[in-house]
Amino acid sequence: SQQGEEDPQALSIxxxxxxxxxxxxxxxxNNLQWYRQNSGRGxxxxxxxxxxxxxxxxxxxxxxxxxxxxxxxxxxxxxxxADTASYFCATDAKGNTPLVFGKGTRxxxxx
Amino acid sequence: NAGVTQxxxxxxxxxxxxxxxxxxxxxxxxxxxxxxxxxxxGLRLIHYSVGAGITDQGExxxxxxVSRSTTEDFPLRLxxxxxxxTSVYFCASTSAGSNNSPLHFGNGTRLTVT
Numbered sequence: 541s542q543q544g545e546e547d548p549q550a551l552s553i554x555x556x557x558x559x560x561x562x563x564x565x566x567x568x569x570n571n572l573q574w575y576r577q578n579s580g581r582g583x584x585x586x587x588x589x590x591x592x593x594x595x596x597x598x599x600x601x602x603x604x605x606x607x608x609x610x611x612x613x614x615x616x617x618x619x620x621x622a623d624t625a626s627y628f629c630a631t632d633a634k635g636n637t638p639l640v641f642g643k644g645t646r647x648x649x650x651x
Numbered sequence: 652n653a654g655v656t657q658x659x660x661x662x663x664x665x666x667x668x669x670x671x672x673x674x675x676x677x678x679x680x681x682x683x684x685x686x687x688x689x690x691x692x693g694l695r696l697i698h699y700s701v702g703a704g705i706t707d708q709g710e711x712x713x714x715x716x717v718s719r720s721t722t723e724d725f726p727l728r729l730x731x732x733x734x735x736x737t738s739v740y741f742c743a744s745t746s747a748g749s750n751n752s753p754l755h756f757g758n759g760t761r762l763t764v765t
Binding site for chain 1: 655662676686691692693694696699709710739743751752753754755756757758759
């Protein structure tokens, strides 16, 4: 069963706009990770945020984590057509168990 | 470095046939895992290994076997293929426990069982 659930399932925006995706999870975690998947390819790691961190940045990406609400968000600023992909959050359900992935958000950036 | 290499890229099987999906990594990662990806279901963990000689079951292990005789290789065997095993299969690896460091994924094997 999925630990994380992304919202929305699909998102379509214009190039230059910001894109926000959310992830909710059910149990306590050590870390939460975000991945991107381009069509027909494997997943690529974007960012890892630890349970004691509240916000993390990497280039145009900003990730927040609210452990009290068991939720995280991924913000992509000034989106580009190349950002078109599916985005997944992944969590460790309890302690040192393997990562469990959500169902993903499909982002379409229209030029 | 090639990273994580999966072969074949595509495969069509008839119901009841067996086959092995290959996965190799050249990063000396201890941890390796297999996921399947189905439309609307995200990625689900099949089996994983924390080191050579050690394997464990994930969320959906039925119908699949794995072994880990070397650090580099982690093959996934389908014993008797069923249409329900039609999916895209991804192998992933990392240098430590997967919750502490990023997973590196292969580009997948697209399997169709008729």
